[in-house]
Amino acid sequence: MKINNMGSMGINPYKRNAEKNAQASLPSQGKEDKVEISSKAIDLQQTNEVVKARQEKVQAIKTQVENGTYTIDPKAIAKGLLQFYQK
Incomplete structure (x- = not known):
């Protein structure tokens, strides 16, 4: 008896x-990936x-205070206070 594959x-x-999978995995030539970063993300x-x-500045000041090498400039502090209150 002979069986014929009808329709296949x-x-x-x-x-x-x-x-189909091989064709789908190939990148299409007309499409291009694009990334945009919003202004909020940049901020x-x-x-x-x-x-x-x-944080780096704070850590540096902490080490100076612990070592006893931290010095304060009173003129710079006074100048900053004056500028703050004159505004």
Whole structure:
């Protein structure tokens, strides 16, 4: 007895699926990835840098205080106070 594959025409569905996956994984030539950073994100990045710099300054002052090498400039403090209250 002979069995004919009617309608399949010798098409392997697994091979067809593999070809679709291969085509889908290829990057399309017309599309391009693009990243935009908002102004808020840029501000946050700059703020983080300011925070890091401030933490470094605080740590440096702490070590100077612990070592006894921290000195205060009274003229600079007085000048800063005057500028603050004159505004």
